[in-house]
Amino acid sequence: MLITHVSDCYAPRTGGIESQVGDLAARQVAAGHEVHVLTATLGEAGERGGVVDVENGVHVHRLGARLPFELPVNPVGPRLIRDAFRRLRPDVVHVHAGVLSPFAFDGARIALDLRLPTTITWHCMLDGVVAPLRAVVSRSRWHEMPAALNAVSHEAATRVRQVFGAEVSVLPNGIDLTEWGPAARVAAGDGPLRLVATMRLVPRKRGVPLVELVGAAARRLAPGGVRLSIIGSGPAQGRVAAAVSDGNLEDVVDLRGRLTRPQVRAAYTDADVFLATAELEAFGIAALEARTAGLLVVARRGTGMAEFVEDGVDGFLVADDDAMADVIVRLATDRALLDQMVAHNRSHPPAFGWADVLGAADGEYARARVLMRNA
Known part of the structure; x- marks a missing residue:
């Protein structure tokens, strides 16, 4: 054909x-x-x-x-x-x-x-x-x-x-389920809850609100309780960097820029949770890649990510940024829940x-x- x-x-x-x-x-x-x-x-x-x-x-x-x-x-x-x-x-x-x-x-x-x-x-x-x-x-x-x-x-x-x-x-x-399948996981131990977000840095992906809500969660935890890596580049990169600086979050948020696919997969080996803050996401291929790699996904309710995230099973679907910050605090303080959900995702690949x-x-x-x- x-x-x-x-x-x-x-x-x-x-x-x-x-x-x-x-x-x-x-x-x-x-x-x-x-x-x-x-x-x-x-x-x-x-x-x-x-x-x-x-x-x-x-x-x-x-x-x-x-x-x-x-x-x-x-x-x-x-x-x-x-x-x-x-x-x-x-x-x-x-x-x-x-x-x-x-x-x-x-x-x-x-x-x-x-x-x-x-x-x-x-x-x-x-x-x-x-x-x-x-x-x-x-x-x-x-x-x-x-x-x-x-x-x-x-x-x-x-x-x-x-x-x-x-x-x-x-x-x-x-998605290539083999290519993105779980690799050997680097254990977090007693270290911070390891968050990651992969996105093109444009306003509709809401990189600035992401930084702000993670900052709000970090202030509710002990110092060093959470760490966020943002992977991606784009026209909003300067505004995202300014949000990190304005919030004094240099020790919390790491702006990694654009990475190749192999580099993104490698970054997921020492991450626990993928955050997706976009409100108008028709599907969310980056979130699916992270879910396939075994990460727990936290995304907005009413988006296409509900195709592969069952609330409370593969991750959490939340109503707003405050609720996403609440989930971060919960996972940072309940490592048994985190490990249980990550173990589920690593053993149950999505059907895509x-x-x-x-x-x-x-x-x-x-x-x-x-x-x-x-x-």
Whole structure:
């Protein structure tokens, strides 16, 4: 099967959509498919305007333009997308969408115009925009488009269903359970509760509130009772560093910057708890990686992380930042509970291996073919 993915963002940009589209495409190549990715993201050396890279067997079409702030858009993107579809004649088009994904939505519109079987995966939460999007959809041809709609979690799918009033499946993110499986754990002993958070440092990930709530928990514990490592970089890095300084938390919070995947896995061997403070997280691939590595996960209730975190079993789902600080204090003072939950996670891997995800994707592709045939 010739599969064409369409995504505004792709490597070398870092983030959940970028990593998932790249991993899914590579896994599909390994399964014997021919896979192409159309993206508005420039290459490592600025490749653009139709340059095709081959990465892990995936043909990556760089259709972006050099614009300020490295925005993944291109004024002539629709023409380039249409030309690519006509050359490739894919068996299925898999569009990856966020709240603002002009390149991806152009790809969906053009694929449907060309009567190509199309599936659209939402990697975002549509909180706050459901009503206006529903109004737009109800007054346009998007209301009856013959595309297979899905989202990366049940929480995200609920919002998409409210917008389109159509069937919306769940196509979760995937993970290599062997690669991210538990390694030999460095025991904490009588040392601090070891917290870690891996994220792109942008405001929506809420790095500053993370520092503040950990500081609040630290003040309720004996000196040296808790330690937080923040892994990641991004435009909010300066504000996060300022929050550490303003809170006199240099001995509590360690800003480690961007790490490679092997370095992240290594960092998890001497961590106990993964913190996820984002309120609009459609799935949370970084949290899934930590959960697979055996860490206890503390995340916000009402997010996609409920797909793999059962409250009180794999970790805790909390209502707000104060509740997250309460959980930190509880785990720091009840090491028996901590060890019990970590032991559970290390012996019970989550059910998001790539075999399951590839099967779910194939199901969506079959649904897309039926919808187009019946349109």
